[in-house]
Amino acid sequence: MQNLDRLLDEYSKAPEIFQAGRYWKAYEDKIANEIKSADIDQLRSGKYPIFGTFGFCESVYNYGVGMPFHVKLLKKVIRKLFVTNKATLPYSLRLSDIREMAYNYCLLQGQLAGTKSIAEIETSTFGNPSDLFEINGKKYTMQFLNFYIRVCFAQQYLNLKGDETIVELGSGSGFQVEILKKIYPGLTILCFDLPAPLFLCEQYLSKALGENMMVKSDRTIHTTDLDNVIEKGKVHMFGNWMFPLLKTFKIDVFWNGASFGEMEPEIVKNYLSYIKENCQSVFLLQARHGKESSKNSGVVKPITFSDYNAMLDRFKLIKESDAFEANRRMSQSGGYFQAVWHKIQS
Numbered sequence: 001m002q003n004l005d006r007l008l009d010e011y012s013k014a015p016e017i018f019q020a021g022r023y024w025k026a027y028e029d030k031i032a033n034e035i036k037s038a039d040i041d042q043l044r045s046g047k048y049p050i051f052g053t054f055g056f057c058e059s060v061y062n063y064g065v066g067m068p069f070h071v072k073l074l075k076k077v078i079r080k081l082f083v084t085n086k087a088t089l090p091y092s093l094r095l096s097d098i099r100e101m102a103y104n105y106c107l108l109q110g111q112l113a114g115t116k117s118i119a120e121i122e123t124s125t126f127g128n129p130s131d132l133f134e135i136n137g138k139k140y141t142m143q144f145l146n147f148y149i150r151v152c153f154a155q156q157y158l159n160l161k162g163d164e165t166i167v168e169l170g171s172g173s174g175f176q177v178e179i180l181k182k183i184y185p186g187l188t189i190l191c192f193d194l195p196a197p198l199f200l201c202e203q204y205l206s207k208a209l210g211e212n213m214m215v216k217s218d219r220t221i222h223t224t225d226l227d228n229v230i231e232k233g234k235v236h237m238f239g240n241w242m243f244p245l246l247k248t249f250k251i252d253v254f255w256n257g258a259s260f261g262e263m264e265p266e267i268v269k270n271y272l273s274y275i276k277e278n279c280q281s282v283f284l285l286q287a288r289h290g291k292e293s294s295k296n297s298g299v300v301k302p303i304t305f306s307d308y309n310a311m312l313d314r315f316k317l318i319k320e321s322d323a324f325e326a327n328r329r330m331s332q333s334g335g336y337f338q339a340v341w342h343k344i345q346s
């Protein structure tokens with residue numbers, strides 16, 4: 001916990017533009033407090049719904065973060081009475097059918113992208129994921145398959161060879177990094193995030209990939225020069241306020257999945273200003289019309305696809321399409337896009 005306190009302390013001293021926007025301000029203290037009493041071994045069990053806000057949501061049935069107890073109970077009763085009668089699902093689907101279809105979709109997308117097959121990799125079981133299942137002797141969760149699908153899309157336009165440097169902002173759980181490293185073990189990855197999610201992500205990836213694969217935040221926290229801490233082929237953890245260190249650092253791919261949308265446009269613009277000159281490609285997966293916004297909650301100003309495209313003015317849009325998970329279209333917040341941009345060579 002000492003390291004979390006140190007991260008929180010450094011973050012509190014960072015300039016305003018690196019503080020969370022309204023959307024995330026509603027979560028950050030709750031997450032930090034929950035971490036302090038949580039059993040990390042149960043991270044993915046569904047016991048801590050607040051961790052679902054940044055990816056640790058691996059329950060088959062989603063009760064929703066913050067849902068009142070009596071609604072949860074009612075849903076549970078309804079599920080017990082009706083949904084366990086599997087024939088009530090369309091076309092007599094069973095849970096195992098949905099999982100198998102999602103897996104088969106991953107097999108095909110992997111072939112299309114010419115990347116390592118889903119059959120050759122599996123999820124870590126650290127954190128006791130409640131949605132764990134096995135296919136052909138390998139372990140998966142739907143989240144693992146979902147993050148694999150993102151790589152399949154991206155790889156068709158990124159053509160990763162496996163020795164590139166990737167910067168991910170808002171890594172959340174770290175599931176994307178886990179998949180990327182399991183497909184391309186030689187990648188050098190730099191993760192940046194708010195302190196509490198970063199702390200849990202670091203715990204998770206240390207177990208999922210191994211301690212020897214990690215350059216943790218206790219080593220990076222006071223660095224003023226990336227060359228002093230970057231180790232080729234490893235995963236590095238940084239507080240989000242350290243993003244300016246990237247200004248002169250050569251990056252092959254900048255990756256942001258469902259994080260920019262939860263920030264304000266000027267925050268996003270600021271982050272992009274540190275990578276625009278020195279990055280070859282950008283992958284974004286975001287809410288197409290922006291995240292929820294109301295008078296008192298959500299983002300103050302939603303960012304849409306055309307805003308991102310305008311911000312990436314020195315980049316050429318290579319491909320954009322609706323985003324899909326392994327088993328369904330990403331339809332929350334009015335739908336998501338996934339897209340890849342390449343730097344225009346001058």
Ligand SMILES: C[S@@+](CC[C@H](N)C(=O)[O-])C[C@H]1O[C@@H](n2cnc3c(N)ncnc32)[C@H](O)[C@@H]1O
Pocket residue numbers: 018019020021024053054055169170171172173192193194197240256257258259260262263267
């Ligand atoms: C919905 S989660 C997405 C996590 C992961 N990329 C995924 O696709 O599941 C949003 C992430 O954005 C991060 N985030 C939100 N506001 C941020 C800010 N101002 N600066 C840096 N990261 C931020 C959160 O900490 C969280 O990890």
